[in-house]
Amino acid sequence: MLSMLAKLLKALNSESAPGQIALAFSLALIVALTPMFTPHNALIVLLAFILRINLSAFFLGIAAFSLLAWFIDPYSARLGESLLANPALMEIWRDMYQSDFWRMTAFNHSLVLGGLIIGLLAVVPVFVLSKVLINLYRHRLLAWFNKLKIAQLLKASKFYNLYKSIAE
């Protein structure tokens, strides 16, 4: 975990494009907000491997957003439940339910549907916000942080040595 955190910090501090890290966070959000072992998550993991995004950011993002998901899950499930019970959408759900392919996607699971909807809606804002924050971090916060005494102390720590070895 420490090495993964070190890799994330390296990515944040390195020349990796902010978009690559931000996209990793965005994809991680969808995985975290829906039950882990679902076909769409397998597809997202495949995307994470294929697309040139930061994998450390992706996996750390899953861990971080899973904490968030613990609070959001009841609302996600309620959203999914209401959508699945919505009379206007009933015909669509019924048609999809007749297909093994769609049923394999677990679309009729309240948490999967609700979590996926919230995740998809949040993908773009999270991408943009992450990108902005990474830029801010690199240009302002990192310089300011390096000047702090606590940063000096941290640089003398074991974790920094680990980070440094990875960075090198």
Added chain:
Amino acid sequence: MKQWIRWSGLAAFIAVSLILAVVFLLVAGPLIEKGIETFGSDAAEAKVEVDSVSLSFSPLGFAIHGLTVADSRNPMSNVLQLDKATAQLELAPLFLGKAIIRDLSVDNLQFNTARSTSGALEKAAEQEEAVAEPRAEKDQSSSVLNSVELPSVDDILAREPLRTEQAGNAFQQSYSNHKKAVDDALGKVPDDQALKAYEQELKALTSGSFQSLDDFKARKKKLDELKARFKQDKAAITTAKNALADARNDISDNLKALKAAPGEDLENIRNKYQLSAGGAANMSALLFGEQAGEWSEKALYWYEKVKPYLAKDEAGTATEEDSPKAPRDGRFVHFPSDNPWPGFLLRNAQLTASTASGNMLINAQDITSEPAVLGRPMRIHINGSGLKQVEDLSADIVLDHRKTPGTDTLTLNIKDWQLRDMNLGVAGASLASSLVQVQALAVVSQGKLNAQGDAQFVRTQFSSQGKTTVARELGLALAKVQQFDVNAKASGNITAPEFSLGSDLDKQLNAAFGARLSEKQAQLEAKLQTKLEQKLQSYIGDYAGKLGEFNQLEGSLERRLNKVSELAGQNLEDYQAQKEREAREKAELEQAKAKARLDAEKAAAKADAERKKKEAEEKAKEKLKKLF
């Protein structure tokens, strides 16, 4: 675009996926094996063992080799054992963690096979040791019942709840309670000595004149205290009288009930154990009750094993459907479909079971953990055509838990069952041979069982090995029976249903027994009456005499109450009144004295005049004498 694609990532993904797949393939078999053993043992409450589990990909499925399920009630035997079970799985539902078995075929399914090692679970074995003693007692009691030929007087009295015993206990309890209450009340009542003491004390206070006003006040105070005690004593006597009256009434009522109880017991027992006409239901229950009970017990035992899973489904479905809020882990919402995917579904299972009577074909359909999702009831059909002793056996089990409450139905038909050497367990009688047709229907809903079964016995031959008179009589009577019907009913709570067994065998037996059994009945009743009378006397004992004591006590209390009332009625004279009375008495005394003195003087004067008169007369007489 190129800078966004990482083709090496695809290779990494495939590599990771392959590693995961290989790991899964390596551990899946042992995991399934462990899962079957762990969850199976929990469900069966005995060891469930699997030799091995192998996976197959075309078709997708797995095979279980060498499965044994030990009998929790008899750990040295297996409830069932099979050589191989092959299951074909559907792929798509597996991605959602749903196990849908398209086909399950089982080879060489056997029941009640012997084990070389105990199949008891360690925890269960410990518990078994703990309950070994009570069970031994139970076994002993059942063996005692088995050895009973026909109920003896002592057996009947021991088996039946007797009104005499209840009334006797109530009587004794009532006597001891009231005796204590009466004794306590009597303890507060003054005895004869106390009454005498009161009398003397009262006399001392009320007699003699007051010396002074203080003397009067002192006496008055003492008298008031005495009267307060009289009041308390009167209350105590009244309480004691009431307690005595209550005791006498209650004990009399209980005694009356106790005296009537042997008659009621005899009437009840006569109706239930009548060996003459009309008592045949009891006879058929005696003859077939044990066997029917054994079968019912087995059926209910296995139903109880399965029931928690059925009930769990019901509870789960109800919770999911009725819950207004979505659970935090979400749930699958199902829509109408010809092919729903519940969490677990066994679409079709074909089992060939080897039994001592021959092979049975078991076909199960739609066995699922979520019947409401599937929308069809679970069905199990057992067919045993061409069995050794049965021409055709057909059992249909329908477990319908789509809605709450669920309904489970069993329909059983047995055609031409050649029954041989069925030990009836009574008076050494056995059914040597018979051809039997059986039809039964059992329905369980909301924990209530409602079952009815009919069996027609034809070409019957009984044999009797009994040596006793009753056994011989029974043997002779049974020998004349060619055919009979038995009908059984069970209803009530599934855990403790009430069974009743009837048969026209009873009428036939009654006709055969005829007058001989009436005679036996009369003897039995006479013995019963004697025993019940003995029981009555043992309860009444000397209590009747003690009731007389209560009557005497009541008279004594009445006398004491009168005495205390009389004593309490006496008052102290008023001081002023006493002084006036004394003055009046003194004046009267003086008047009397003066009158007496006057009277005495008058009398003296009169006597003197008389004397003088007499002297004058004497003198006159003397003069007259001298003249002549």
